[in-house]
Amino acid sequence: MGLGPPGHGRPLTARSTAPSPVARVEENTAADGIELSAEQLAELDSLTLAAGDHHDEMGRRLLGR
Numbered sequence: 001m002g003l004g005p006p007g008h009g010r011p012l013t014a015r016s017t018a019p020s021p022v023a024r025v026e027e028n029t030a031a032d033g034i035e036l037s038a039e040q041l042a043e044l045d046s047l048t049l050a051a052g053d054h055h056d057e058m059g060r061r062l063l064g065r
Contacts, residue, residue, distance in 0.1 A: 036044070
């Protein structure tokens with residue numbers, strides 16, 4: 001028995017709205033041309049680290065934290 005409309009016998013499907021790998025590469029490549037001012041870099045440096053355990057010890061070492 002399908003999950004689709006009655007009488008069709010096939011399941012409903014949904015398309016993913018996640019960006020494709022190509023879109024991610026294009027987005028990241030476009031960001032390569034952005035230059036931040038000293039003030040913007042200082043503001044980023046002053047931000048508090050996110051709380052939680054989303055980085056393991058190796059990840060924290062890679063980030064220098």
